[in-house]
Amino acid sequence: xxxxxxxxxxMAARMRRDMIQAAERCGGDVHWGGALSCTDIxxxxxxxILDGGSRKETYADRDKFLxxxxxxxxxxxxxxxxxxxxxxxxxxxFQQNGSLWAELAILDEAHGVECSGGSLGLGLSxxxxxxxxxxxxxxxxxxxxxxxxGEMNEGAVWEAVMLAGQLGLDNLTLIVDRNQYQSDGANExxxxxxxxxxxxxxxxxxxxxxxGHNYEMLWNAFSKKxxxxxxxxxxxxxxxxGISFMEGDNEWHHKILNKTLLESAKQEVGGxx
Numbered sequence: 001x002x003x004x005x006x007x008x009x010x011m012a013a014r015m016r017r018d019m020i021q022a023a024e025r026c027g028g029d030v031h032w033g034g035a036l037s038c039t040d041i042x043x044x045x046x047x048x049i050l051d052g053g054s055r056k057e058t059y060a061d062r063d064k065f066l067x068x069x070x071x072x073x074x075x076x077x078x079x080x081x082x083x084x085x086x087x088x089x090x091x092x093x094f095q096q097n098g099s100l101w102a103e104l105a106i107l108d109e110a111h112g113v114e115c116s117g118g119s120l121g122l123g124l125s126x127x128x129x130x131x132x133x134x135x136x137x138x139x140x141x142x143x144x145x146x147x148x149x150g151e152m153n154e155g156a157v158w159e160a161v162m163l164a165g166q167l168g169l170d171n172l173t174l175i176v177d178r179n180q181y182q183s184d185g186a187n188e189x190x191x192x193x194x195x196x197x198x199x200x201x202x203x204x205x206x207x208x209x210x211x212g213h214n215y216e217m218l219w220n221a222f223s224k225k226x227x228x229x230x231x232x233x234x235x236x237x238x239x240x241x242g243i244s245f246m247e248g249d250n251e252w253h254h255k256i257l258n259k260t261l262l263e264s265a266k267q268e269v270g271g272x273x
Contacts, residue, residue: 165229
């Protein structure tokens with residue numbers, strides 16, 4: 001590994017602290033479960049995969065990351081800060097009047113937010129278009145799209161899956177944050193995601209399943225290059241990962257931390273004062 005497991009682990013820990021501090025300042029509700037479940041994924045992406053860990057200035061060279069599950073924007077903001085792409089002071093803007101760093105991601109290319117994410121199911125379609133544009137214009141960037149597993153219920157996602165497979169977009173990577181829940185409940189009770197790897201392969205994708213909190217497995221999955229088809233990384237995660245009273249509890253899909261639980265969360269992520 002070019003980057004160490006320890007470096008990703010340390011970055012993810014800082015990201016979780018950033019998220020708690022940002023939420024404390026704004027005093028508002030946050031989509032905690034999904035933001036925390038994808039934190040380790042974003043630490044690996046922004047800590048070592050995207051452009052080799054540094055933001056390139058030339059659009060044609062700069063890798064693209066689309067947070068299709070836009071309700072997890074607070075995790076993206078923390079990744080932008082902890083990878084050095086944005087100043088730490090920007091986290092103070094989270095959910096403030098007039099700020100583009102809202103609870104749900106808003107397109108702000110100048111500051112590393114490549115797409116808006118208020119409506120679910122659109123990111124992979126946009127990502128497929130960007131990957132196709134790179135092919136036709138002979139640009140070198142790679143496009144990464146992160147979706148939620150509940151989001152995979154959307155028909156638009158599967159239109160993009162079929163198109164990308166048919167076009168052989170090997171410069172496109174889909175990451176599915178499979179934390180087993182969506183806003184209305186457990187996936188198994190709504191639409192099961194158990195056969196997702198096989199379903200993607202049926203549409204001419206290379207697909208693999210990894211532990212979404214194992215940095216080495218994530219690094220190896222991202223580092224592997226496909227020769228002829230788009231790639232999908234299905235990351236099995238825990239909703240609310242990193243804060244014990246949130247883990248696996250869908251009550252924390254979208255909720256405000258009261259004063260008592262805020263203090264507990266602060267201690268769990270490193271004793272913020």
